[in-house]
Amino acid sequence: MTRKPPPEPRGGAAAQLKRGPWTPEEDDLLARYVAREGEGRWRTLPRRAGLLRCGKSCRLRWMNYLRPDIKRGPIAADEEDLILRLHRLLGNRWSLIAGRLPGRTDNEIKNYWNSHLSKKLIAQGIDPRTHRPLAAAGTSHSDAAAAAPAADKTPPVVEPSVTPPLPADPSPSSAVGDGGGDFAAMMSLDAEGFEGFGDQFQAVDAARSGFDLGCAMVDDDTFSSFLDSLINEDHFVDYFGDHKDADGQNDQGGAN
DNA sequence: AATCGTAGCAACCGCCGTACA
DNA sequence: TTGTACGGCGGTTGCTACGAT
CATH class of the missing domain: 1.10.10.60 (Homeodomain-like)
Structure with missing residues (x-):
């Protein structure tokens, strides 16, 4: 283009x-x-x-x-799956997401999300901003699908980048805020959160905020391992695997 | 064949955080 | 401590290609 x-x-x-x-x-x-x-x-x-x-x-x-390490060509199915997982965890943190996809750029992933994945999720009845069912967000499937372009330009309901909502118990975040953050507590909170899908969002938010506030106290390797543990969760496979099956396969290939 | 609408994506814009003097 | 320059990021724009009518 x-x-x-x-x-x-x-x-x-x-x-x-x-x-x-x-x-x-x-x-x-x-x-x-x-x-x-x-x-x-x-x-x-x-x-x-x-x-x-x-x-x-x-x-x-x-x-x-x-950049010589840029990977050209269509987004593969496994890459798309990873993007979905990471977006659910990180929100619109395109550079972070791109960091987990060798050879892909934040701009490419952002474009792919906006042009493909967000629409795909909407078609599946999932709010692409929150990854919750659209009905739970107070919007009917068809309405949301019809309003998709406009919705892309409205401020997100859940704004992950500034001050993510915290769990009721503020102790982990306060520890983080003190600079002595409790990453282990964050991890255990996450494990509990994964017991239920709804709670999982809180857990992810907590993890996300912990990372936001406490990068200094969590080294890259630790956070990388943390991300790996989250994106490998079976919950996600169950959840999106169903939708993917219903959809046949990803709509990849249309690009270029 | 011409026109219109939409999809896809490269590039730009403006804000923010960090480093440094 | 403060001001400034810089790099990085996410959001947005606008152009081309292409399919539908």
Whole structure:
């Protein structure tokens, strides 16, 4: 997909900057420069690389398209399944989700979610923001499906990124807030939460908030293992496996 | 064949958190 | 402690392709 440049560049220094779709020549300049000098210092990179782009644009292009480890092609069924699991756990944390899918970018996953998965969930009667049945969210299936495009642009009912709702007992989060967080308590809370699907959301919220508030006290490996343990839960397989069976298979393949 | 509507996705925008002087 | 620059992130835009009518 290409994007036509805006009719007129903005004034000042920005007037010198090129916008819109990248040309192969620009890609080549950027790729060769990063290969030679490495990533970073994006603000000054365009000038050093001889590009008439802003640093942000260069970084985005590199991260989403030029990086050598980018995996091209359709999202596989197992990748889609993982995206669904991770989104249920993490919400719209596209970069975190992308971190669990080697070769996939946050932008790609975000686009795939918005164009495929959210609609798929709605068709299955699941609220793509909360992963709860739409009926429980107070919206009928057909209504929600009809309103899907608009719903995508409304603020989420559950906003996972700022201050997720906490379980009734605030002790884990308070510990986290003190900087001495109790990751073990978070984990045990999660295990209890998985006893019931409804409670699971609370558990995930708690885990999520624990991660948000206490990254410093949970190293990456620990959280990575934690995510692995969550996304391997049989509850999820049971839940989405049924829907997937009913749906036949993922609607993948339409892209490109 | 022409027109319209929708899907898909690259790219942009603006905000936020962090690092550093 | 404060201000600034920078990188990163999620949300949104807008263009092209394509199918339906």
